[in-house]
Amino acid sequence: MASRPHQKDLTTGPIGPTLLAFALPTLGANILQTLNGSINTIWVGRFLGESAVSATANANTIMFLMFAAVFGFGMAATILIGQSMGRRDVEAARRAFGAAIGLVLAGSVVIATLGWVFTPDILHALATPPAAMPLALAYLRVIFLGLPASMLLVLLGMALRGVGDSVTPLWFTGLSVLLDSGLNPVFIKGLFGMPALGIAGSATATLIANHVAALGLLAVVYRRDLPIRLRGPELRYLLPSADLVRTIVTKGLPMGAQMLVVSVAGLTMTGLVNSYGVDTSAAYGVSMQLWAYIQMPALALGAAVSSMAAQNIGAAKWDRVEAITRSGLLFSAIITTTMVGVIILFDRPVMALFLGGGSHALPIARHIQVLASWNFIIFGMTMVLFSTVRANGAVWAPLVMLLIAMFPVRLGFAFGLMPSLHADALWWSFPLGSIANFVMALGYYRYGNWRSQRLAVPPAQAHQQAQTDAEPAGRLHPTG
Template sequence: MSMAYKMNTSLTDGPIGKKLILFALPVLMGNVLQSLNGTINAIWIGNFLGESAFAATSNANNIMFFLLSLVFGIGMAATILIAQSVGAGDEQRAKRVVGTSALFFIGIAVSITVLGFIFSPLILEGMHTPPDALAFATDYLRIIFIGLLFMYGYNFVMMIMRGAGDAKTPFYFLLISTFLDIVLNPLFIFGLGPVPALGIAGSAVATVIAQFVSLVCLIIFLYRKKHFLRLTRADLPYVRFDRAIIGSLVRKGVPMGLQMLIVSTSALAFINLVNSFGSVATAAFGAAMQLSSYIQMPAMAIGGAVSTVAAQNVGAGKWDRVHKTTIMGIVINFLMTGALVGLIYLFNRQALGLFLQDQAAIEIGMRINSITLWAFILFGITFVVSGVVRATGAVMVPLLTTFLSLWCIRIPLSYYLSAKYGLDAVWWSFPIAFSIGIMLSISYYVWGNWRNAKMLGDKPQQAAG
């Protein structure tokens, strides 16, 4: 590995707090861009196409989160393997991971695209999507399925680069994607000149085009800059199903993917409950979740940063830095998430008014926020702790913790509260589930055996010095 690249991407030396912030900021800004993009699209749809169209996108977006969860585990496992390899100075193994995991992503993306396009109406009906939103949601979802390969591809390349210690480059190309999506959305929704007015389907078309262009530009850039993880003709032997890496991706990636599937399926079960209260409640919940997505961004950014930093230091055998990474991650996340929660509370009605015109929906959204937003601070701490634990390859206990807090606590509790006390009581399932999750996560971090876990059977070569 070249010394210049090592100096630019190594996370095994220097002040941990500074490393975390500098690595997390591009991730956070990328999350902001993605959510801002979704928010602007939601504003166009909610204000100009009506509550039914907005409810349709809420249902469809939950399905897309579910689909991204299917490959999240493989991507995270590949990210951790690459980060450990970079920390250990093993460039060859890093390229082996890239070649093998790339085949995984392509195969999964093609399979899901075909099945999803065919069964979109059945999936939405199974979620009890409101009848007035079903046709909108079907059109939107089918087009998104067509662009799934580009979406998966971009996320794969982004996670690989972050595992190598580079969070800045993916952010620059995310700027391209976001700009295109924002510009193209009103063009395809309302039409202009030779471009027909496609309504809600136009929003999906804009997203697909933006993802495709950004992915192509990113790949071209990496090859022109001769990124050390690019696969050249000489590296073609790495593009195969390596048995050892496949075993690691499956053993470690599947539980991490299942963890995200538990999150996404619980969200589907929750919105299924909210749908039973009608389109106004669904729209209010969708708007509240748009805002909560911003609240979760620091946790996701810091959580991703601590996972990569910890994995590189695990590869280098620097365990003192692993534990310091955990503490610094929790502190930074607490301050950043707390600040955003306070900001939303100050402008609750105004923020919801960006998405909703119906005053009844705004009132419901305000009640949702007043009960749930503060609990996302607890969610952030859990996300950081789990990120460090997963960096070693310990994945089963975080999976169990997520399952217990969501499917054994939040979902049964939400259905019970809705039946006994009505819609307003449902939202209390959020802070209760998050509180249980943080207690379980911290207990495992303090007393568990996660430090002894391994990603591969062979131990990474420790970095010199």
């Protein structure tokens, strides 16, 4: 099948090389995003101190929670797009994309508004250290303003991966990172005649970068006439039919809830960490920066497995779905193990970039790495299994498994053993929860009923006729 530049048919060709070739641009985008967060944390830590680092760690945890509230809808639509492309049904992919844009942007505007209003209450509920409270408040409120643009940027990247293009999102992630990291010191310190905004300047740089990158990526979708673009009567897909809303919401809510579960568990853990003081809070914040790098290969492979599995499920090529999963598990285990080893070997000089060589938080952060980092090897393999089953619309079982792993296992262990192990109970709870989650995920993948479930774009109603009148082919070739 012919395809546009960067756009791949994921239902043919060798499994392993195709999976790696598709995952590498996603990994590159993840590296750039995480590097951007690290650079911004370095700017904040060097210019504003440990309290500011603690403030950004608390604020970013909250943003993940807000992000999760609408992200599941985008995930559901992306799977619909991938399956539709596997069936060569481009119109169905466009209807799913339009629905995702309409639902996610509307949801993000609501979440951003509520977040702005209730930022002080959220930070108090999180037990943010008093020294970090005013900084976290200033930072988070500006970040909320940029939530719709952030969601649009992520959603466009997900949709492009659904149609087999993982390269274009990489370039615009690079643009966003270049702008964000470059503008951070400008707005923090007030360089080149700009106002000196302190920690709010870091958030302002992120806001500007995300708006520029999202609008630029949207322009490329139309300039290249990619399959997901909407024109003329297709723009009414932004107001989706009730059946399509029901499909996306029914599948999207459990997937979004999985992120909410992780977020609530993370908020609870952050509250426990904060109870040990600013040094431990700052050490945990820097540890999360390094963990973001360790997770990157697993997340990239998970995204690639999901996109490949969705297209192959749409094409009814189940033998390839099994091979994709096996390759994903192998690659995830090898690459993540390597990442853990490298991070532990070189953790001190890297952490000193954030905290300075004489910081009291540095030995705490190194201790956290030794006890908890290896859990991401198991985490990565679990993400591959979840990505496969979710690609066929099986979303409730992963949610239940995640709930069990996060709360009765991870947090139950942490709360139960804090009196005897103190802060070490928090760090040991990470691998324990990951092991429980992997065992359940493997059992469900091998013996569950996920293969019999289906996720499909509902047939178009009356408005489809208006679209076909304007564009004669209801089922288009993926090249448009």
